[in-house]
Amino acid sequence: MPEPFIEFKDVCKSFGNLQVLDRANLSIYQGEITAIIGKSGAGKSVLLKHIIGLLKPDSGHILVRGKPLSKFTKAEWKQFKRSLSYMFQNNALFDSLTIFENIALPLAERTRMSSAEIREKVMFRIEQFELGDVEHKYPSQISGGMQKRVALARAVVTEPDMILFDEPTTGLDPLRKNAVLNMVAHYQREIGFTGVMVSHDIPDVFFISNRVAIIENKKIAFQGTPLELEQCDDEVVWQFIHGQEVLQDQLTGLHSKLELERALKQELERIGKFQEVFSVVLFSVDSLEQIREKVGYIAAQRIFQCIGMSLRENLGTAGYAARFGPEEILTVIPQADSSRAELIIKEITAECSKQDLMKPQSYRKVCMDFAIKAGIVEVRNKMDLEEVISLARKHQKIIAKMECDRKRGPK
Amino acid sequence: MAEKTADSGNQGFLGSINWLGRRTLEIIGELGAVGIFFAWGFALIFSLPFQFRKIIQQVYFIGVKSFLIISLIGLFTGMVLGLQGYYTLVKFGSEGMLGAAVALSLIRELGPVLTALMVIGRAGSSIAAEIGIMRISEQIDALDTMDINPMRYLVSPRMAASVIVFPMLTALFDVIGIFGGFLTGVVLLGINSGIYFNRIYDSVVLKDVTGGFLKSLAFALIVSTICCYQGYFTHMRSEGFGARGVSLATTSAVVISCVLVLVVDYILTSFLL
Incomplete structure (x- = not known):
């Protein structure tokens, strides 16, 4: 230097x-x-x-x-x-x-x-x-x-x-x-x-x-x-x-990444001590980056917002949800097994499907197919953070889909 | 109980002594600061390259723009002196002395003092306000960062211009004042014009004129220093923030300059007589 x-x-x-x-x-x-x-x-x-x-x-x-x-x-x-x-x-x-x-x-x-x-x-x-x-x-x-x-x-x-x-x-x-x-x-x-x-x-x-x-x-x-x-x-x-993401997370009702990591660590420690159960759900939106680039920043933000808002409604104060990567939201639901987590996912699917952003007619100029995926991990034994997340990724299934109206095509 | 009262009385007494001491030290400190400010600003007038253009601009602002108001005040002062003088002198049958009375009071006393007071009101206040605004809006700091000495750029031309302009305005005031006395004494009240001017010629000596000019030079330095100083250090006041700071600085500039002009006038008069 x-x-x-x-x-x-x-x-x-x-x-x-x-x-x-x-x-x-x-x-x-x-x-x-x-x-x-x-x-x-x-x-x-x-x-x-x-x-x-x-x-x-x-x-x-x-x-x-x-x-x-x-x-x-x-x-x-x-x-x-x-x-x-x-x-x-x-x-x-x-x-x-x-x-x-x-x-x-x-x-x-x-x-x-x-x-x-x-x-x-x-x-x-x-x-x-x-x-x-x-x-x-x-x-x-x-x-x-x-x-x-x-x-x-x-x-x-x-x-x-x-x-x-x-x-x-x-x-x-x-x-x-x-x-x-x-x-x-x-x-x-x-x-x-x-x-x-x-x-x-x-x-x-x-x-x-x-x-x-x-x-x-x-x-x-x-x-x-x-x-x-x-x-x-x-x-x-x-x-x-x-800073910008922090603002977006506040708008979508998501927690900060640090809060989530803290909650996840706490839950993992409790598992070791009290033999309880909790679930982790990893949501992701396929090709969100491409949507951001081609369709627009606001469309991409709305998709995230939809998941975030319905999560907040369904979890209340019990769970934690935060942006985990550019395309992922990680959720920790304490004292919940996989069936409870599945119920929550269903609610979110229903909620988001009603929104305009899942309807092809909203994308008249540029349209791109996308899918919202979710993967559940029921945690009963002490595991590593990385292990939980890679398992969740592995378990991901499509929960909602938006397909463009190819016949009409963009105007 | 009695002890307590004595104690608090003692404290009150000590407190006031304390306050008096602190105020005295503050005033001495302030006087020192003004002295240094004056010496520095005055010395920078002679630093090269000379700031002719800026000095001329200030001569125009402080001098030429005061021309009308000084003429007007001079005229009415002379007229009222003529009027009052006439009715006083006529009681002793010496109304012929009116010219001397008007001219001497104007040249020795009223000319320099009233000119200074008028210039304080017209130009001094605006100097303090202008420099004060430059201070609070960081324009003086900006000069400093550009390696342009703010004292040389802002203060010295104003001091130099005041030194040039004050005696000239005083002379104007005197001449117009004498003419004002002539209007009331000769034109209105019928004194012989030859007597009026002859008495002036007989009674006014060079010492009176130089004394008056000496006073106006002293007032020029006092007014320009105080007005520039108050504006320049607007931010150092305890309430020196924003518009309020500038308004306080302007008020202080006018009040302190006026008081100092009258005090210094007395001191100089007692030496000159």
């Missing part, structure tokens, strides 16, 4: 009685985009402000190429600062200057360029960020999305070595958001600046990041590549990257 460009070592920061950072350690490498993610108010912006010197740590050090910022001479600090740009969360545009003057300000104040040179550089950015129409307007006269682009244009106009982005995409519509992320990635490849980006746009921000850091509970809970992030099994990290 090369030497980090910027390194936080045991940085602590409090505002009055409120501690925001507690021994935070973070490494940022040259030429990479590092995404910092975390809940609102977790201290992401505070981290950024430490790099540029707007805030100073209460204790700990911030090292730039191995040298603490606190030991920088005035000239070194000036040089370092000139190589940085900062894009503020609320843009911090100068509201008494026009858009052109805003973008030109760092060049006009810091360099000895002629006004023609400044104009050329600024106009290039104005065109690049599609701001031509608003060049002579004031920040309060343009939309929030445009203000964001002006802030971005101002940040890149000096061609800095490092840009600190404080939520550059917050408040933008999806198209503009993608355009901004695209632009950051494109510009980063072209110039090769180091980027530090605070963002909530999961997973979009991972696609353009070389490294990801998660800040949680005043510390850096994870730092590594996006691939390492996906492989990480820490609960906090999992919640961050599967």
Whole structure:
């Protein structure tokens, strides 16, 4: 691993009685985009402000190429600062200057360029960020999305070595958001600046990041590549990257995967002690991924939702059901043998068959056959978790089917 | 019981001494901060490259835009001085001295003080509000991150412009005020115009004029420093958040500047006489 460009070592920061950072350690490498993610108010912006010197740590050090910022001479600090740009969360545009003057300000104040040179550089950015129409307007006269682009244009106009982005995409519509992320990635490849980006746009921000850091509970809970992030099994990290699934599970009434695993372990322990019985049912939807891709995201979600909702109705508070994989729902039904589990499956079959999503006429444009399968395992003896699941997979049978109306065909 | 009362009385006394001490230390600290702020902002006026454009912009904002209000106030002040002066002087049969009375009170005292008070109301409050808003909306931080010194960019041009503009506005005030006195004294009440101007010529010496200008220079530095300081440190107030913070900063800027102008006026007058 090369030497980090910027390194936080045991940085602590409090505002009055409120501690925001507690021994935070973070490494940022040259030429990479590092995404910092975390809940609102977790201290992401505070981290950024430490790099540029707007805030100073209460204790700990911030090292730039191995040298603490606190030991920088005035000239070194000036040089370092000139190589940085900062894009503020609320843009911090100068509201008494026009858009052109805003973008030109760092060049006009810091360099000895002629006004023609400044104009050329600024106009290039104005065109690049599609701001031509608003060049002579004031920040309060343009939309929030445009203000964001002006802030971005101002940040890149000096061609800095490092840009600190404080939520550059917050408040933008999806198209503009993608355009901004695209632009950051494109510009980063072209110039090769180091980027530090605070963002909530999961997973979009991972696609353009070389490294990801998660800040949680005043510390850096994870730092590594996006691939390492996906492989990480820490609960906090999992919640961050599967945020969307967590929301979907709440909508479908499913438990979290962790809750289910806990319940399953508990039941397996009880089997060892009290010789009770419980059932595990594994539902799966064949080719759900393909449905998601070809038919649509909402159709795929509805199928899952149907199983989840009917499960919740039939199990009440007694059982646990959670998304187990992209196409599977695992259910634990305590003190139930296989006949009770079969009854529940029948109910679900009846319930889901009534829904529009099981009717071919709902898929007028694109249609795909699919089947809902369920496999029951009655657990009477102590078994491994993996063993239970592979048995359930083996026992799976089709419980409901949707076949497209081939005669009519898609319209 | 008696002991308890004595004890609480003692505590109350100690508490007030404590409060007094704390307040004194706070005020001394604040004065020090203002002093450093002034020295830093003033020194940066002379840093290269000179900020001609920005200084001219501020001269326009603080000076040219105050032209009308200063003229108007000057005119009516001179007129009322002429009126009051005439009725006082006529009792002693010396209404011929009206020109001297109007000119001396304007040049020595009313000109610099009223000009300063008017500029505080018109430009000082807006300086504090503008810088305050820039502070709370992170625009000052943005300047800092761009390695643009906010003191040099925001404070120095305003100080320089004030130093240029205050004496000029004072001169304008004096001239128009004397003309106002002429309107009431000569045109309205019938004093001979030759006597009016001749008395001015006889009584006003250069020391009066330089004294007045010295005062206006001192007021320029006080007003620009206090108004910029209040806006610049809006966020350091205990209630310095959002619009309320800016409104408090503006109020303090106006009140403190006005009080200081009058206090410093007294001190300077006692030295100049």
